[in-house]
Amino acid sequence: MGxxxxxxxxxxxxxxxxxxNEAETIKSEIERALGSNVSNLGIRYDNGRVTLxxxxxxxxxxxxxxxIAGNVKGVAHVxxxxLRVDGAQTAGTTTTTTSTRSRYYTIKSGDTLSKIAKEHYGDANDYNKIFEANREVIGDPDKIYPGQQIRIPA
Incomplete structure (x- = not known):
């Protein structure tokens, strides 16, 4: 991703x-949300840029x-x-293919998860796929905001 x-x-x-204390605050937020899904987490924060x-x-x-790091007020780049994926190969290649990666989407004014699901999956009722993939970022499917970035799972 990069x-x-x-x-x-x-x-x-x-x-x-x-x-x-920005780096430690972001680190705590990621560890709280993801628990054991991340390890040896290191965060650097420099004038709105976070390095994981x-x-x-x-x-x-x-x-x-x-x-999680990017959807924090004051962060412009992540x-x-x-941040390596456990079991991924080294030397610039990974075991994850592009087709299994999520796309990113920036919420616009007037968007709903249903509208986004209709646009990306063809069915507004698939909004729950998006919500579940972003549960750590979206606390309530009715409370998204313009500028927020979310994952659209493959």
Whole structure:
């Protein structure tokens, strides 16, 4: 995946206007949400750019970690190249194919999960697939906001 862009002024306000502890705050949020699905997690925060390091148990866990970090107010970019998927091959190749990776989608004004499901799957009733894939990022399927990024599972 690499570098993902986010809206810096949108997202969960974890920092409360205070600076100096951003990396630890983001790390705690990812570990709280993903638990043992990430290990040896290292976070660097530099002026709105987050760099993730460590190991994720699956491609989905890696994608979720990047989204949790990026959907934080004050974060504009997330680099997840240092977050490896457990069991992935080295030297730039992975065991995960493009067809099993999720796509990313940025919520726009007027969007609903049903509308997004209709657009991507052809059936508005598939909104729950999107909700379940983003449960760590979306607490309530009726409470999404413009600028929020989510996963659209393959």
């Amino acid at each position: 570098l993902l862009d986010f809206l810096k002024d949108a997202g969960k306000d974890l920092f409360g206007g205070k600076s100096g 390091q460590g190991t994720a148990k699956s491609q989905a866990a890696k994608e979720k970690a990047a989204l 680099d997840d190249d240092g």
